Amino acid sequence: MMRVPAERVRRQILNVLHAWGMDGDLAATTAEAMVETDLMGIDSHGLSMLMMYESLRGNGQLDLTARPRVMLDAPATALVDGGANLGHPNADFAMRLAVEKALKAGIGAVGVRNSHHFGAAGHYARIACAAGVVGFITSSARTLLLVPTRGTLPLLGTNPIAFAAPALRNRPFVLDIATTTVAANKVKVYDLNGKPIPEGWIVDEAGRPVTDSAEAMEVIFKRPGGGATPLGGAEITGGHKGYGLGVMAQILSATLTGAAFGAIRNPQRRPGDPDDIGHFFLAIDPRAFRPEGGFEDDMDAMIDTLHATPPSDPAKPVLVAGDPEAEERERRLQDGIPVPPALDRHIRDICGRSGARYELGGD
């Protein structure tokens, strides 16, 4: 498989976004978020999303020329309209605004409506950390995938929750999770390898667990009923908790900001209308609660203790959220970002259609 240096992946994304008419600064922010996502190993949310963005743009659902607009502004809160542009520039703008407010008011909450897919939520949580504050992020999502506990139809997206907190000696704690048990993409990988999926990931329209990966793909992408279980799986193992967390993310991201609840078929909605995805960004300055440095010292002590927990398998040490992504980032900075042949072909095609210069494949 081709491995492409991060810098070249960034240039490739920039070329396409520029060809699509996105402003230079917003394109730079978007390319940065997408490359960081690929570097952290979250392949489903980086470069490979360009195909989806191209199709949204083709449908007229995406306005790459819009700039985030502050609609309501107060010392500790703000509402931003994303103008139906990609989520990345909206999220970057909103997270930085929340951080700015937190550094003055101790806390800042910024909601975004009328946005789109923003890549990996953890990327924006890391922006908060880099400024020395705690970050908390939720988002609604476009594709209905999560089947509520006891239900038969998917009514919520994977609605991610991210949370990050800075340390001093250690890497920051960065949690970035879907509120479903797994993302659709994981099922795809099992299907491609012809492997059955573990029980508890996907249920059919009768609420029965599906373990055949080909059938699971059908349930997710073709059949109206069935979908992904909420985190926790079945009700007996706490699936109602994951369902509740998914609704919490929906409320903060979309109900609070006035964005869409995808499961309601709005009769006023026309083909080509934007998806109206919502995001929520919270930043908290530890210095509003403790003298400078105390928080970070205690973070380090906690992270050290968690890392030192005796593991059940000595080959698999206990991790802290953010470890796998940070380690993958170091590897990929060294070795490049893997680009499968099919993705490379898609990118070549996008370049052909948009007139962007192709450069993944090298000099």
Place this chain on the structure above:
Amino acid sequence: MMRVPAERVRRQILNVLHAWGMDGDLAATTAEAMVETDLMGIDSHGLSMLMMYESLRGNGQLDLTARPRVMLDAPATALVDGGANLGHPNADFAMRLAVEKALKAGIGAVGVRNSHHFGAAGHYARIACAAGVVGFITSSARTLLLVPTRGTLPLLGTNPIAFAAPALRNRPFVLDIATTTVAANKVKVYDLNGKPIPEGWIVDEAGRPVTDSAEAMEVIFKRPGGGATPLGGAEITGGHKGYGLGVMAQILSATLTGAAFGAIRNPQRRPGDPDDIGHFFLAIDPRAFRPEGGFEDDMDAMIDTLHATPPSDPAKPVLVAGDPEAEERERRLQDGIPVPPALDRHIRDICGRSGARYELGGD
């Protein structure tokens, strides 16, 4: 089993708290929180906690005469020292302070350190809802129960997360979850009934699932290793997500407020020192983001849609977080709060030792 009217349970709790020297207003707040918890069917966190509080008080770990003190105060944030009193009066005070700030600044975050068990987190989230704002709560916990993914020792408590949002036509959405798959109390119920527990609740010191309920009780209460799985269970079904949510609750409740991380054996700690539990309370006024009423209308539309999801079993309709507790509350307001004979005996004994008037058993 004896069923006692809520009003009489409240008087019983008040009698004991007064006999223990708690101030009238703080005792009233505590009794209210405990009775509400029992009314909502969360038996493990209400009246039955008096035995634990008596033992903490006996050890000198609990100071029932302390009043919550605001240590740091800003328009949108505050830090409260709980003075080693029970969590209930501290949590009630902090949640109301957060709501007050949210009504002025759009958002309010109040941390509490040096506190104790506060009952059910959802009770305080409902206080936010009753004032028309969104509430979000986390807490650290005393007993180490959660075994980190890949680990063999419990390092975190059940660290609850609660979230509530008001509607108009519908009951509010009220999520109140432990970040473990189940609470220790659920295992106790299976053990009392001689039933095996479902795989995925408890793991032993080698990380193997335990299904024998008697062995599970031993793992939880007697053996140093093993404990409860995080929400999601095994790593393959997303247990690392629940582990991350547990750490998130720990960071917000304890690291941010300067409260204890129980897993670190502090050499300065002496027997009788308070547990130093931390809580975090966030309130958000929807009117900082949307015109009055828009949030509640969209909450109603979402809740209606969730309730209308076709269920896989027609006898078990799709629920929204808070439904089971609200329904149980109506039943118990009617029929009284069930008090098992063993609990009644404990309460009689506490009355005997404290000099409080016993009145559960009637006139």
